[in-house]
Amino acid sequence: MAVRLHFIVEGQTEETFVNRTLCPHLANLSIWVKARCVMTSRRRGVRHRGGIGNYAQAKRDINAWMMEDQHPDVRFTTMFDLYGLPRDFPGFQDAARRPDPYERVGILEDALSECISDSRFIPYLQLHEFETLLLSDPQKFHSQFYDRSVGIRRLVEVASGFESPERINDGISTAPSKRITDEIPEYGRMKASAGPIVAEKIGLPTLRMKCEHFGEWLGKLERLA
Numbered sequence: 001m002a003v004r005l006h007f008i009v010e011g012q013t014e015e016t017f018v019n020r021t022l023c024p025h026l027a028n029l030s031i032w033v034k035a036r037c038v039m040t041s042r043r044r045g046v047r048h049r050g051g052i053g054n055y056a057q058a059k060r061d062i063n064a065w066m067m068e069d070q071h072p073d074v075r076f077t078t079m080f081d082l083y084g085l086p087r088d089f090p091g092f093q094d095a096a097r098r099p100d101p102y103e104r105v106g107i108l109e110d111a112l113s114e115c116i117s118d119s120r121f122i123p124y125l126q127l128h129e130f131e132t133l134l135l136s137d138p139q140k141f142h143s144q145f146y147d148r149s150v151g152i153r154r155l156v157e158v159a160s161g162f163e164s165p166e167r168i169n170d171g172i173s174t175a176p177s178k179r180i181t182d183e184i185p186e187y188g189r190m191k192a193s194a195g196p197i198v199a200e201k202i203g204l205p206t207l208r209m210k211c212e213h214f215g216e217w218l219g220k221l222e223r224l225a
Helices: 012-027 055-068 092-096 101-116 138-143 149-160 176-183 187-202 204-210 212-222
Strands: 003-009 031-037 039-043 046-049 074-081
Touching (some): 003 012, 012 031, 012 074, 012 187, 012 204, 012 212, 039 055, 055 074, 055 101, 092 101, 101 212, 138 149, 138 187, 149 176, 176 187, 187 204
Parallel strands (some): 003 031, 003 074
């Protein structure tokens, strides 16, 4: 039986990644994907999407989409960054006391699942942000930034210093996106287009091998088939 899978994602970068990389992969398993950015506000009939200012915004949009589509063949999942997560997010205080990022994200996902309380919902938070995936193989930045060899070499050195890209911390100046823009300043204004292309060049086999939590989530999605 074919399954429809709706992704509620944090921003345009994640939406493009889902459409370019996850959609064709899951389509091979008869899982049909639709992605959209979380709606943060509506003013004068215009919907504004992208970013999570507070949890109430995200919850409202998730619940609204689930109410719109109540068919038994549909499932829902999220792709939100752990980095910069709003403090009113379910489980935030408990998770903040845990030093291990995998334990922290597990608490948050469990709390989100309990809050949404729908068996069709598969929560996912990205450790620590989308750019974590790109540090699985920084060499692939050459495909978009061919004149940044020195900076890319430094990113390779950074990534090699961690057991997994998912363990690269989420400090204000040391989060994956900050490390990347320090070495490749252009990335900051090109992330929505260049980031998903770099991830596609790296490929899902490497992404899931290097990023354990991402790989577990992808496995859950594949098993929907």
